[in-house]
Amino acid sequence: MVRFLALRGLFRHPARTLLGVLGVGVAGALLFDMQMLSRGLQASLHDILREVGYEVRVTPRGTLPFDTDATFADGHRIAEAIAAHPDVDHVAPVVGGAVYASRAGQPPVAAFVYGMDPPTAALWRVLDGDDLATGDSTRAVISGALAEALGIGVGDTLIAAGEFVAQLGVLRSPRTYRVAGIAEFHFDLRSQRTFAIGTREAQRLRGEAERDGLSLIAIALTSAPSARSTEGRSGVGDHESAGRARDAGDPDDGQALAGWIRDTFPEVEAYSVREALNAVQGQLSYFNVFSLVLGTVSMVVCVLLVGTIVALSIGERLGEMAILRAIGLRRRRLVGLVFAESVLLVVLSLPIAFGVGHLIALWLDSILTRAPSIPMDMSFFVFTQRAVVRTLVLLFAAGAVAGLYPAYLVSRMRIAPTLHREVVG
Amino acid sequence: MTSAQTQNHATTDTPLVVARELAKDYHLDGFAIHALRAVTMQVRSSEFVSIMGPSGCGKSTLLHLLGAVDVPSSGELVLFGRDAARLNDAERTELRLRHLGFIFQRFFLLPMLSAQENVELPLMEANVPRDEREARVREVLHYVGLGERMRHKPGQLSGGEQQRVAIARALVNRPKLLLADEPTGELDEATGRQIAALLERLHEDGMSIVMVTHNPELAARATRRLHMRDGRIQEDAS
Numbered sequence: 001m002v003r004f005l006a007l008r009g010l011f012r013h014p015a016r017t018l019l020g021v022l023g024v025g026v027a028g029a030l031l032f033d034m035q036m037l038s039r040g041l042q043a044s045l046h047d048i049l050r051e052v053g054y055e056v057r058v059t060p061r062g063t064l065p066f067d068t069d070a071t072f073a074d075g076h077r078i079a080e081a082i083a084a085h086p087d088v089d090h091v092a093p094v095v096g097g098a099v100y101a102s103r104a105g106q107p108p109v110a111a112f113v114y115g116m117d118p119p120t121a122a123l124w125r126v127l128d129g130d131d132l133a134t135g136d137s138t139r140a141v142i143s144g145a146l147a148e149a150l151g152i153g154v155g156d157t158l159i160a161a162g163e164f165v166a167q168l169g170v171l172r173s174p175r176t177y178r179v180a181g182i183a184e185f186h187f188d189l190r191s192q193r194t195f196a197i198g199t200r201e202a203q204r205l206r207g208e209a210e211r212d213g214l215s216l217i218a219i220a221l222t223s224a225p226s227a228r229s230t231e232g233r234s235g236v237g238d239h240e241s242a243g244r245a246r247d248a249g250d251p252d253d254g255q256a257l258a259g260w261i262r263d264t265f266p267e268v269e270a271y272s273v274r275e276a277l278n279a280v281q282g283q284l285s286y287f288n289v290f291s292l293v294l295g296t297v298s299m300v301v302c303v304l305l306v307g308t309i310v311a312l313s314i315g316e317r318l319g320e321m322a323i324l325r326a327i328g329l330r331r332r333r334l335v336g337l338v339f340a341e342s343v344l345l346v347v348l349s350l351p352i353a354f355g356v357g358h359l360i361a362l363w364l365d366s367i368l369t370r371a372p373s374i375p376m377d378m379s380f381f382v383f384t385q386r387a388v389v390r391t392l393v394l395l396f397a398a399g400a401v402a403g404l405y406p407a408y409l410v411s412r413m414r415i416a417p418t419l420h421r422e423v424v425g
Numbered sequence: 426m427t428s429a430q431t432q433n434h435a436t437t438d439t440p441l442v443v444a445r446e447l448a449k450d451y452h453l454d455g456f457a458i459h460a461l462r463a464v465t466m467q468v469r470s471s472e473f474v475s476i477m478g479p480s481g482c483g484k485s486t487l488l489h490l491l492g493a494v495d496v497p498s499s500g501e502l503v504l505f506g507r508d509a510a511r512l513n514d515a516e517r518t519e520l521r522l523r524h525l526g527f528i529f530q531r532f533f534l535l536p537m538l539s540a541q542e543n544v545e546l547p548l549m550e551a552n553v554p555r556d557e558r559e560a561r562v563r564e565v566l567h568y569v570g571l572g573e574r575m576r577h578k579p580g581q582l583s584g585g586e587q588q589r590v591a592i593a594r595a596l597v598n599r600p601k602l603l604l605a606d607e608p609t610g611e612l613d614e615a616t617g618r619q620i621a622a623l624l625e626r627l628h629e630d631g632m633s634i635v636m637v638t639h640n641p642e643l644a645a646r647a648t649r650r651l652h653m654r655d656g657r658i659q660e661d662a663s
Contacts, residue, residue, distance in 0.1 A: 001549040008537040323533040326494050327594065328522025329550050331514060416495035420485070422531065 002333060006340035009313065010348075020309040020345055025352025027301040028395050032357030033364070034295035035387035035394075038288055042281045043382040048186050049273050052123070054092065054218035055254035057276060058082070058261055059269045064279055065187075065216050069097040072268050075214025081264070087221050087257050092116060094123065094216040095202045100164045100171055101195060103150045104157060108164055108171055111146055111193045114185070115202020124196060129154035129181030137201040140177035143185050146193035154179055158195060162206050175205055186377050190370065217268075221254055287380075299398050302346070306402035310342050314406040318413060319422035325415045335407045342403030346395050353395065358383065439506070441602050441633055442468040442491055447500035448656075449486050460486040462656040463500070468602065473628040474635045475647035483656040484637040485606055491635060492525055492604045493517040505601060522551055526595030530607035532587040534579040540566060540590045541575040547598045565593045569623060585616035592623060596632075603627065605636040609643055621646055 010017045058078070060070040072078070079093045095115040102108035114123050118132055124141065132139050140158050147153055156179050161171035177197060185194045203209040254272035261270035271279065281288075314321070321334055361381035368380045449461040461483045468474055468491070476484045489495040493504060493512070502509040505524050512520065521527075534543045541562050548558040566575050569589040571582075579587050588608060595603055605624065609617030621643045628634055628648070638644050652660035 001546075005535075008535075012537045319533070320535060323527075323529070324535075324546070325518070326492065326521060326527050327547050327550075328518060328525075328598070329546070330518050333550065414495075416486075416489040419489070419494070419529070422533070 002336045002340045003344075005337050006344050009317070009337070010341055010344055013313070016309065016312075017345070017348075020305055021348045022352065023305045024302055024345055024349035024395075025356060027298045027305065028346075028349050028353025028391065029355075029357035029360060030298040031295055031302070031394060032353055032387065032391040033361050033381060034291035034298065035390045036357075036361050036381040036383060038291035038295070039281075039384065039386065040380045040382040041284050041287065041378060042277050043384050044377070044379040045280055046273065046277055047382070048377050049276070052186060052218075053220065055221045055273060056219040056258050056261070057271050058217040058219065058265075059215070059271070061267055061269050063269060064271075064276070064283075069215075071095060071097075071208055071211075071213030071215050073211040073213055075212045075217070077212070078265050078268065079214070079217045082217060082219060082261060085257060085260065087254075089220045089222045091220070092119070092218040093199050093214050094218060095199055095206060095208055095213060096215045097206050099160055099162050099205060101146060101150065101158060101160045101193065102171065103152050104159060106150065107169070108159075108161070109146075109149050109193060111160070111195060112188075113160065113202055113205060114194065114196040115199040115205075116196060117199050120196065123187070124183040124185045126181045126183045129179070131181055131183075132196065132198060133180075134198075137198050138176075138178055139180040139197070141181045141183045141196045142179055143188055143192070143194040144182055145188070145191065146195055147179075147182055149193050152179055154181060160195065160205060175201075219254070219257065221257065295394075299394055302395060302398035303402045306342050306345050306399055307405060309345060310338060310403060311406045311409070313341065314338060314409055318409070318418055321410055321413055322415045322418035322422065325413070326419065331411060334410045338407040338410050339400060339403040342406075343396060343399040346399035350392075350395070353391065354388070357391075440467040440469050440503075441505055442466075442635075443501075443503040444487075444491070445501040447487075447490060447502055448498050449483070449490060449495070450498045459656055461490070461497070464656070464658055466651070466658060466661070468633060468635055470601070470633050471628070471631055472633055472649055473624075473647045474649045474651060475644035476635065476637045476651045476653060477639065477641070477644050478653035478659075482653045484653055486656075487653070488604050488606050488635065488637050491602075492527060493520050522547060522598060524601045526598070526600035526603045528588070528591050528595050528603065528605040528608045530610040532579070532584075532591045532611070534587055534590055534594075536579050539576050539578050540571060540582065540593075543579070543590055544593045544597050547594065551598060561597055562593075565597045566590075568596070569593045583616070584612050585619055588612060588616075588620050589623065592620075592627075596627070601633060603632055603634045605634060605638075607638055608636065609638065609640055617643070 057065050059065050060072045063070055075093055075095070079091045082088060083091045096113060099111055099113045100108040101111035116123055118134055120131055126141060132141055142152070142158060150158070152158060158177045158179055159171065159174050160177065161174040163172040165172055183196065188194050197205070200209070203213060206213070255274065258270040258272045258275060261268065324334060325331065361383070365379050365381045369378065444464055444466050447461060447464040448459065451458040451460055464487060476487065478484050486495070490497055490502060493509060496509065504520060507520070509517070544562045544566060545558055548561060553561070563572070563575070566572055569592050571586060571589050571593065574582065574586065579590070582590065608624065609620050612620060617640065624634060624636065625646050636643070636647065644650055649661070649663045651658050
């Protein structure tokens with residue numbers, strides 16, 4: 001009965017209700033966007049990490065993967081020691097940093113090099129041509145941006161060097177590669193020009209060969225990390241089990257191994273997916289504050305809108321409420337009716353909140369991800385179940401809070417004086 | 426609604442309502458207003474009681490007390506064998522739902538509901554099953570002569586028809602006592618006569634009625650007539 005009366009009560013003034021629903025819908029859309037934004041980058045990063053499939057990442061002490069050009073020494077020795085751990089399926093040593101790239105007869109451009117031996121899914125996806133091949137140090141895979149900048153494609157020659165002597169206009173100790181494929185690099189910034197070669201070759205290019213400098217060791221766990229089984233394990237350079245050992249589905253996987261690495265190799269940092277996400281989230285606290293402030297504002301707007309509409313409606317209908325009480329409707333029924341009207345306004349606004357919110361998120365995301373410092377695969381607004389559930393909970397809470405004052409009015413209403421006022425005007 | 430059904434409140438000597446030294450005071454801007462002073466009366470089953478008197482004499486206040494929508498300042502009020510002073514809000518609500526029917530001067534129908542839905546409300550509150558609800562609503566609307574207009578909303582009905590719907594709503598839970606506050610006050614003379622005839626028929630079918638009215642013709646149809654002045658019953662005539 002309460003739902004029936006609430007629905008009829010709301011549509012007694014269709015225009016007012018429609019405006020209210022639109023208002024709550026727009027405020028709800030903003031709330032939904034802020035929920036998507038608050039964890040969007042983290043969720044987006046998690047999706048990428050899940051896709052590439054490594055559970056633990058080792059970086060130079062005090063850094064996140066590739067947030068600096070820093071490397072740690074004795075990289076392959078550390079990688080082999082980690083590979084011997086019973087929880088580890090295989091490891092992928094990676095070196096990366098700023099270099100210069102050109103084609104014959106043309107001035108060089110600044111570029112970023114990844115050095116990684118197959119399997120290479122952790123960092124890129126080949127779109128055209130072939131990937132790197134084990135033991136072939138002459139192959140390179142380049143990004144579309146670099147291919148465009150240099151005007152080269154599959155089969156062409158790429159010239160690269162760690163240093164550019166500006167006074168002479170030449171590359172120092174240049175090395176040449178054959179472009180085997182064009183690839184999409186997961187963590188590339190929008191304007192970044194990138195190419196990839198084998199790990200050892202990249203170390204030579206970057207001048208890291210002597211100290212065996214690495215930027216990152218990506219570690220894939222066995223399917224049963226704590227089983228302590230070494231069967232089927234592969235280590236550095238052993239790519240028989242090429243590809244992912246398992247999806248990085250549970251971000252908590254690898255925390256024990258990461259702790260063991262930190263204890264065993266104090267010169268490096270080790271992150272499970274969860275720890276990496278938390279570290280990134282810490283750097284993105286600006287977005288959290290932003291989404292918290294705007295989310296709170298939209299909540300307040302929802303409460304005020306719903307509260308005003310329901311309070312107005314109930315104020316006009318106090319006489320009716322008195323009649324309903326006089327003919328035997330219980331007080332709690334009328335209080336329930338008020339809350340039902342509040343919540344119903346929210347329910348009616350949900351399609352607008354989620355629909356408009358999703359469209360605004362797509363639009364804002366397309367603007368924000370155009371920023372040159374944002375990896376191309378990343379998104380600011382990520383549609384997650386968590387964002388939907390939190391939006392629903394917050395909107396319904398707003399509806400319930402908005403119903404408090406009108407419900408108080410109804411619960412305190414005295415029947416006889418209210419009827420008397422209705423009759424005498 | 427048949428005569429037999431309304432007569433399930435068989436006439437007994439046990440009064441439905443007993444009021445002794447009933448008083449009601451209001452406080453307005455620091456002044457006490459004595460709306461009702463030491464009213465003593467009884468209403469027996471199948472009685473048709475009219476209450477007349479000038480405006481402000483306490484007629485509606487008395488009706489509100491008898492209808493358990495208000496509580497007396499002093500005195501004793503026994504409703505259907507229960508001391509009203511001992512009833513809490515929930516019990517008074519239950520009493521109104523099960524034993525009392527209200528008719529108001531301004532009908533007070535919910536405008537967004539059809540006649541059928543308006544009449545159905547008390548049955549819904551009483552948790553009557555849907556099939557039975559529909560049957561009883563149909564029956565009572567036919568009884569008041571609106572069997573063909575069940576789907577119409579109040580705005581689509583005339584004043585007299587709206588009051589008939591209000592009467593149907595008051596009757597649908599088969600109350601022991603019908604309380605009517607100026608039931609023809611908003612109606613033209615001809616329509617008022619029709620409503621008066623309907624109330625008379627209800628009484629003939631066994632319903633107990635207490636009616637406040639300014640209309641001497643309507644009051645004359647009652648079997649017992651009370652005259653009030655200054656919060657007191659001045660005359661009680663059968």
